[in-house]
Amino acid sequence: MTKWKAVIIGFILAVIVKSFFAHYEFIGLLFVGFITGYIAHDGAIGGLWNAAVAGALGTIAAAILFVFIAIFGGSLFGIFGGLTGFTLSGISSLFIIIGDLIYYAIVMGITGAFGGIIASKK
Known part of the structure; x- marks a missing residue:
C-alpha cells in the first residue's frame, strides 16, 4: 500500500517547505500532498496514506x-x-x-487523496 518512491519525494519536499518556505507552509503542504498522492497512482485511499506518511516523516x-x-x-x-x-x-x-505531526499528516493526506483520485482516472 505504501509507495516508497512517492513517500520519499513527498518527504523531501515537506522538509524543503518547512525549512525554506515556513511563511507559506500551509499552501506548500497542500501542493506537496497533492504531488505525493498523484505520484502514488493508488486512488483516494492510497494517495491519502502515502501523503500522510510523507508528512509524518517530514515532521520527524x-x-x-x-x-x-x-x-x-x-x-x-x-x-x-x-x-x-x-x-x-x-x-x-x-x-x-x-x-x-498531526497537522502535516492531515493537510497532506487530504490533498494527497485528491491527487490520487486524479491520477487513478487516467
Missing part, C-alpha cells in the same frame, strides 16, 4: 534538524543556545512536534 526530519540547530548552531548565541536552550524548550517543543 524537521524536528531532528531543529535539535541539531539548537545544539550546535545555537551555542554561539549565549546562554539560550546549545544544550541549555534545548533543555529549556524540550518539553514545550515535544508538544509542538506532535501537533505538527
